[in-house]
Amino acid sequence: MDLNIKDLRAEMPNYQTYKDWNRDGPILGIAVHHSATADRITGAPVGNARTFFDYHVNARGWAHGGYNYVIPGSGEIEYALDEKISAYHAGFKDPDNSEGLERGQYWNNHYLAICLSGWFSNDRTYRDADGHTHMMPNNYTGPTESQMKSLLSLIHYLRQKYNVPVENIRVHRELAGNSTVCPGHNFDPAELREKIRAADQPEPEPSPGPEPDSQPQVNPGEHVLLLPDTDKYLASAMAYIWKFQPDVSFAVNEAKGRWKYVTVVGNKEDISDAQLDRLRSGGAVLVQRIAGDPDAVQGTLDGLVEANLRFVAVPPPPEEPTPEPEPVGRTYTVQPGDSLSLIARNMYGKSSMWTIIFEANRNILSDPRLIRPGQVLKIPFVPE
Ligand SMILES: [Zn+2]
Structure with a gap:
């Protein structure tokens, strides 16, 4: 993948004051944003690193601009803020650290920020000088083709550099503590990660082979x-x-x-x-x-x-109770919080009779301490 990066770092406002700063801790992921700026008449993306940084620094008073990279509508890749510096892209106020996310700075400290110029939702509106609200046309409601191509190349490059797992390629709204639709309703992060995975494996697996495990597919933030x-x-x-x-x-x-x-x-x-x-x-x-x-x-x-297992082996879902010969006695479906002795007390009036239930269900139980909600246990009939 060829990568054409335009290095604008030294041209950004206030560069001399922050150029030697360093982020707190390692880079673990990448967050994708949109700028929510579009041409009122055409709906096309507007803005680039220079205009965004000018706004952040000179209008909002930030020390530096909010993103490490900007990709304008043209698809050029603008390197605006050194990767070693935390961009102000997804911080939130949490003085008591109740979220456990470095007082709201986790994403800034550990995620690089890439901003695509544009506004990726339908039915966008703007206000004119008289305070009237107008609709923008529903054109350019997603990234341009060249933006998307550049985004994928840039992510590919950064992932290799920092060893970032695909799950940690996220969009702004997937970052806990942030309440935003950024980068717009039309930007589907799952689709982005799917494209990244596809680029990771250009060759389809020659032989499927046995499933390594049946662990659930976990998406970021889940x-x-x-x-x-x-x-x-x-x-x-x-x-x-x-x-x-x-x-x-x-x-x-x-x-x-x-x-x-x-x-x-x-x-x-x-x-x-x-x-x-x-x-x-x-x-x-x-x-x-x-x-x-x-x-x-x-x-x-x-x-x-x-x-390489995220979870302790997840047992398969309980088998449908097969229509085998009617068991002698009753059945009982395990509820959360149950133990064999509790079930024995309810069924027989004596918790010590748990061994009877255990023995009758050895086909699905290997350890009397391990029963799962949803399991259907045979409760043998016991003469008084
Ligand atoms: Zn954002």
């Missing part, structure tokens, strides 16, 4: 590593975080309803089973606990890294 006791476990989780780049949070009570996949690191005294159930009832489809002392936890997580 998976969180919850560390209720960060002091105790953060060091154990570093390799895992580095490898899979989940969101990381210790704010257990803020986590409900925010993530589809949750990996909890900690024992029951750090976070209770009831709290895990609350996450499930908030819509999380997978909630896994990695328990043990920090060494054991590190062993488990490093094992996952080694095996």
Whole structure:
């Protein structure tokens, strides 16, 4: 892929005052923005690094402009702010760090910013000098072909340079803590990542081979590593975080309803089973606990890294109860929070009779402590 980068860094306003600055921490991802600037008459993209930086610095008073790269409608790639400097592109106010995202600076500290000139939504409006609102024509409501081509080449180059996984190529609205539609309703981040993946593998796999595992496909922002006791476990989780780049949070009570996949690191005294159930009832489809002392936890997580598995093996969904000969007795569908002894107490009036249920279900249970909600257990008839 040929890459034609126009280096404008030294020409940006205030360059001398910030040129030696350095970002806090490594580059982990890339965020794509649009400028939300379009020609009122034609709808075409307007603006470039110089006009945006002039606005950010001279009108808004920022120390420097908000993006590392700008791609105007022409498709030229403008290098505007050194990669080693954090762009002000996705910060938010969080003085108490309740989001666990470096007081709202996580994305600025660790994500490069690329801005495409243009405004990628339909039915855009503007106000004239008299305060009247007008529609812009629905032309140029997505990136131009040359912008898209340049974006893909630039991302390819930056990913190789910083070893960025494709999941960390995100658009502004996918960054937690940011409330925006940037880069517009018509810019589909999944499609972008699909194109990047396709470019990664120009040759189709010659032989499909066996499926390596049946782990869920995780999109950016869908998976969180919850560390209720960060002091105790953060060091154990570093390799895992580095490898899979989940969101990381210790704010257990803020986590409900925010993530589809949750990996909890900690024992029951750090976070209770009831709290895990609350996450499930908030819509999380997978909630896994990695328990043990920090060494054991590190062993488990490093094992996952080694095996390139984001989650501890996910068992297949419970089999449809096959219409085999009617079992003698009843069946019971495991509910969240159940244990075999609890079920035995409800079914037989005696929790010690859990062994009967276990033995009757050895075909689906290998460990009496491990039962899953949704499993259908045979409850044998026991004479009084
Ligand atoms: Zn943006």
